Amino acid sequence: MSVKAVRGFSDILPSEIWRWRLLEERAREVLDGFGFSEMRIPILERMELFSRSIGEETDIVEKEMYTFADRNGDLITLRPEATASMARAYIEHKMYAFDPVAKLYFIGPMFRYERPQKGRYRQFHQIDVEVFGISQPMIDAEVMAILMHYLSTLGVNGCELQINSLGCPRCRLPYKEDLRTFLRDHSLQLCPDCRRRMEKNPLRAFDCKAQGCQEVMTDAPLVEDYLCRECADHFAGVKAYLESMDVPYRVNPRMVRGLDYYTRTTFEVIAEGLGAQNAVAAGGRYDHLIEELGGPGVPGIGFAIGMERLILLLPDQAHFYGPSLFIAALGEEAQREAFALSYRFNLAGVRSMIDYEGRSLKAQMRRANKFRARYVLIIGEDELRTGKAILRDMEKSKQQEVPFPSVFKEVISRLKGGSV
């Protein structure tokens, strides 16, 4: 049995690569246009960066991280998300010294040890966007608007932006207590999972799929009723700014996030057709993360887009990137000519290919057709004798003789013109 890729890790093949390029190119265009700067972070971090930021008791840290000891015995982790690293870099390079405001993004792979399923892999890719240093609700709305705009430039429709506010620690703690009390009072109607969640993370009961739990939760207390004045004002501001940009959204008071560092605004983009994992992007505000990681008291907000999930939503289209030119040669001398000529075309940036095996003309034409070459240049013994090659337009099925000295210019000018 031959060696296979590690479970949950996959190859992106040439037939698929255009989707990835499209996502990345569009992301850079949109984000650069909105004043963001790309940066790159390492794949590995010290483990404690994630346990401190994401939260010691979260599933990600407890059971999903790829953590191992390096040769010094230090525990290092393959990053399960980007925000912690971005914050670490912001602090480590004292980016706040130049200006506390930093609008940053990063595109790359993340790693979580989970059972793979649709839209979920052990190595997956995110477009990660972070804004440090702004606490105004304006930036929350702006970041969401950018996200929705990006999706629409890709032709991805039918997504819904859902928003919520989790409040700050001051308003969340009393809420959690009340919710826990509520759940205890109804524990007989809850599923075993929710009875377990009740103590550790009562908010989780909101997105439980068991029918009994959903019925109970319709009467559960909601965070929005517990928001302090500042948090309530902030949330109202976010909504107003979204409306001022005509960005549609829905408040989902039951939306819960899995990472501990979130405060106030949280949001998700939900899409159909993703299977059980219906969130294509998600994010939120984290006003204490940077300070907790040893930086200044600077707030932050950001989101991540799941690229594999986004690709599932991309409108389907045929995409085949064939050569512009196929040079078909007959005979050894012609083959030497074709080889040198094709190299010249390649140097000039023309996607040109030849057959290396000395096949029949028919076979070479079939190959040219299979790879969807735009033009075929035929060089045989007759052509070498008369000094004229045959240039065939494969789409129009028309061909004409071209004298050797002008072959190069002729092909280039046809390709530039796009037709003839």
Add this chain to the structure above:
RNA sequence: GUGAGUGUAGCUCAGUGGUAGAGCGCUGGACUGUGGCUCCAGAUGUCGAGGGUUCAAAUCCCUUCACUCACCCCA
């Protein structure tokens, strides 16, 4: 970590105890120097792996691995 489904040619799949198949794709030919359409021929399989039952196993039994989907959780 839990549950269910599926593993047969490069791909999609048929084959329920008796000589491993089809379509598509691939290579070549008909057309001795012209692609697509048509027709013809050919190549390609440890039937996921290991063990067991049987005169005989792709098929039945056990074990194991992988993939897929779902749970948990998340992008």
